[in-house]
Amino acid sequence: MWLGLGVVLSLIGFVVVGPVLASGVVRVLGAILLRAFGPVGRMAERNALRNPRRTGATGAALMIGLALVACLSVVGSSMVASATEELDKTVGTDFIIQSDRGLPIVPQAVEAVKNTPSWSGSPSTSG
Structure with a gap:
């Protein structure tokens, strides 16, 4: 619960402070970096500095999107690990x-499995 509250407050803080940080970072x-791109870099810098709120809001939206993707990636990996362990x-x-179709395994297939060199057990055939 505390972790969730901290994440939400951090996101809100970044959204509020984003425009202030955006102008300094730009x-x-x-x-x-942008001077190396010549006129295109200068135009991008001026555009970002012209409206720092928009730049900060765009950065905040990207940050929230990346946070959601990272969160879902962790949840997905955890679910796969749990399912694999349980299986x-x-x-x-x-x-x-x-x-394939739920039909019984033919006796020849059972014998072929039993006769493989690495076989070390009794088969449990299910239809």
């Missing part, structure tokens, strides 16, 4: 042999 980048615990085997 000036520093304009002095260092490993529940099934307890490395391979599952089953037919």
